[in-house]
Amino acid sequence: MRVTVRLFAALRERAGAGRRELELPQGATAGDVFAALGIGAEPPGLAYAVNQQYAERSADLKDGDEVALIPPVSGR
Secondary structure, X not given: OXXXXXXXXXXXXXXXXXXXXXXXOOOOEHHHHHHHHOOOXXXXXXXXXXXXXXXXXXXXXXXXXXXXXXXXXXXX
C-alpha cells in the first residue's frame, strides 16, 4: 500500500523533504512509518497523525492514508 508522509521541523531537514511517498506492506501501522523512512533513530516524544487526526503508533494504515510525523516542540 502507498502512503504519504508529512515531515516537520528537524525531521524535514533529516529527510531532505517535507513530504515523502512510501510503499508499505498490508497491515502496516503508523509506528512502522518512521523506520521505513530510513532517517535514523526515532526521536522520543514523536507524535503521529493519520489523515489529520492524532493517532497511536498502533493505528492501522490503509492505502492512500497521509501520516504526519510531528516532533516534540522544544520549550526553549
